Amino acid sequence: xxxxxxxxxxxxxxxxxxxxxxxxxxFDLFPGEVLGVVGESGSGxxxxxxxxxxxxxxxxxxxxxxxxxxxxxxxxGMTEPERRFLMRTDWAxxxxxxxxGLRMSVSAGANIGERLMGVGWRHYGEIREAGLNWLxxxxxxxxxxxxxxxxxxxxxxxxxxxxxxxxxxxRLVFMDEPTGGLDVSVQARLLxxxxxxxxxxxxxxxxxxxxxxxxxxxxxxxxVMQGGQVVESGLTDQVLDDPQHPxxxxxxxxxxxx
Amino acid sequence: MSNFExxxxxxxxxxxxxxxxxxxxLLKAVAIPGYQVPFAxxxxxxxxxxxxGGIQVTAAVIGPEDVLKVIDQGSDDTTNAVSIRNxxxxxxxxxxxxETAKASLIQTRHxxxxxxxxxxxxxxxxxxxPEPLRFLEPRETETRKxxxxxxxxxxxxxxxxxxxxxxxxxxxxxxxxxxAGRYVMDPSPTPKFDNPKMNNMxxxxxxxxxxxxxxxxxxxxxxxxxxxxxxYPFTIQxxxxxxxxxxxxxxxxxxxxxxxxxxxxFVCSDSHYCKSRQEQGHSGSQSPDxxxxxxxxxx
Numbered sequence: 001x002x003x004x005x006x007x008x009x010x011x012x013x014x015x016x017x018x019x020x021x022x023x024x025x026x027f028d029l030f031p032g033e034v035l036g037v038v039g040e041s042g043s044g045x046x047x048x049x050x051x052x053x054x055x056x057x058x059x060x061x062x063x064x065x066x067x068x069x070x071x072x073x074x075x076x077g078m079t080e081p082e083r084r085f086l087m088r089t090d091w092a093x094x095x096x097x098x099x100x101g102l103r104m105s106v107s108a109g110a111n112i113g114e115r116l117m118g119v120g121w122r123h124y125g126e127i128r129e130a131g132l133n134w135l136x137x138x139x140x141x142x143x144x145x146x147x148x149x150x151x152x153x154x155x156x157x158x159x160x161x162x163x164x165x166x167x168x169x170x171r172l173v174f175m176d177e178p179t180g181g182l183d184v185s186v187q188a189r190l191l192x193x194x195x196x197x198x199x200x201x202x203x204x205x206x207x208x209x210x211x212x213x214x215x216x217x218x219x220x221x222x223x224v225m226q227g228g229q230v231v232e233s234g235l236t237d238q239v240l241d242d243p244q245h246p247x248x249x250x251x252x253x254x255x256x257x258x
Numbered sequence: 259m260s261n262f263e264x265x266x267x268x269x270x271x272x273x274x275x276x277x278x279x280x281x282x283x284l285l286k287a288v289a290i291p292g293y294q295v296p297f298a299x300x301x302x303x304x305x306x307x308x309x310x311g312g313i314q315v316t317a318a319v320i321g322p323e324d325v326l327k328v329i330d331q332g333s334d335d336t337t338n339a340v341s342i343r344n345x346x347x348x349x350x351x352x353x354x355x356x357e358t359a360k361a362s363l364i365q366t367r368h369x370x371x372x373x374x375x376x377x378x379x380x381x382x383x384x385x386x387x388p389e390p391l392r393f394l395e396p397r398e399t400e401t402r403k404x405x406x407x408x409x410x411x412x413x414x415x416x417x418x419x420x421x422x423x424x425x426x427x428x429x430x431x432x433x434x435x436x437x438a439g440r441y442v443m444d445p446s447p448t449p450k451f452d453n454p455k456m457n458n459m460x461x462x463x464x465x466x467x468x469x470x471x472x473x474x475x476x477x478x479x480x481x482x483x484x485x486x487x488x489x490y491p492f493t494i495q496x497x498x499x500x501x502x503x504x505x506x507x508x509x510x511x512x513x514x515x516x517x518x519x520x521x522x523x524f525v526c527s528d529s530h531y532c533k534s535r536q537e538q539g540h541s542g543s544q545s546p547d548x549x550x551x552x553x554x555x556x557x
């Protein structure tokens with residue numbers, strides 16, 4: 001475990017009954033770093049993400065996080081209120097399907113404002129101002145602030161979900177296939193936006209994707225998973241340009257060249 | 259139970275074990291103001307939505323010496339009020355009244371009487387949906403957790419949504435309140451006009467939700483604060499005209515449609531309050547006397 005890492009994962013094992021979700025995974029995530037997790041469907045990427053983000057208690061192993069107060073705490077050792085508070089302030093989780101992460105029955109502005117109201121904001125004008133600010137940052141017209149998310153397109157929904165998550169100024173963002181289900185041009189625009197936000201805000205990100213192009217564009221470091229285990233990890237360019245493990249080689253060579 | 263001669267029913271309909279069970283839930287509810295206590299709600303001889311929760315609470319606390327008043331939307335003489343009053347007359351033979359001050363026990367649907375309640379009185383509310391967070395968070399497991407951890411940001415999301423859609427907080431009934439600085443509570447579908455009356459009320463307030471199997475309470479003299487925003491403070495409804503029968507300007511008014519040509523009148527929803535004011539000589543624009551007078555002038 002590195003001293004200055006933001007998030008440290010040691011020997012994490014998650015089992016579903018007799019089946020192994022992921023086995024003996026360990027890594028450090030440093031402030032401002034983007035870590036990509038790639039691998040085929042069923043390789044344990046999402047299991048790992050859920051276990052690391054405090055949503056799926058692991059069978060064994062440890063996840064520790066360095067809080068703003070600079071003390072390192074065990075995610076599964078803290079009390080539930082503490083963990084939930086952390087998850088809705090210092091952390092963010094971007095779901096693949098934005099409908100999982102948004103409240104579809106309230107307006108875009110209320111979606112963005114929810115985290116602020118959760119930490120005690122009680123001034124309507126300020127909450128709305130913050131909502132408008134964030135809509136602008138994620139390139140949604142500010143006259144859509146009172147519209148329901150159900151009137152938004154897929155790409156806009158995903159951007160709204162990102163705004164809703166980042167409004168509390170988190171330090172650590174988990175993303176589960178953020179570009180899945182979007183068409184290629186919308187994907188490109190979203191990736192551009194994400195890359196800008198990540199570097200502007202200095203976010204640490206753990207991003208799970210099966211799309212190597214997304215991993216190449218966003219992440220600094222990459223972990224390749226197969227059958228619940230990390231088979232290779234390193235700098236993104238290094239892993240993608242010179243894959244060492246046979247599975248990584250297979251994965252890289254399976255990209256269609258057009 | 260000296261004057262109770264109806265032997266076909268146990269006193270107050272419910273059997274003694276059930277009443278004990280409900281009283282235990284009530285004690286817990288009083289001990290934790292605003293907290294929803296689950297209880298084993300019984301089938302009552304009336305449909306859900308007609309006050310089965312309120313009736314069970316009333317049956318559990320009523321004694322032979324009690325004087326019972328039942329109101330529905332403030333009125334003593336609507337179907338729901340009349341049938342519940344008859345029910346308790348038949349099963350307890352207690353004295354009933356329409357006078358707020360005379361009653362020791364008041365079961366209500368949707369209103370708090372205009373006459374201020376006093377020490378020793380008990381107000382029982384009929385509650386359809388006890389969970390204030392229900393329409394934003396459908397999962398009961400999640401709302402319970404939110405209450406336990408005091409995560410009430412979501413309640414303000416609803417109020418925010420009101421302002422962004424309607425320009426102000428458009429919630430006019432079941433307006434969420436914070437009880438004793440801890441639990442957020444749905445005050446049942448009473449109009450928000452009545453919310454300030456709940457604050458520091460000398461009477462004990464009990465809430466029963468039959469279908470949802472929940473009981474909650476506000477002990478006497480407990481702080482009850484209506485939620486709001488700093489720049490959109492809580493306000494109560496106002497009417498442009500006084501009650502057409504008693505001339506009151508400070509009470510909650512019902513709009514009554516008179517004809518199909520736009521004719522309407524506003525009258526106190528609290529029927530006993532209105533009647534007693536008329537007996538004291540107050541009158542409004544459509545009082546029988548005023549009408550007679552104006553007719554005489556016309557003739």
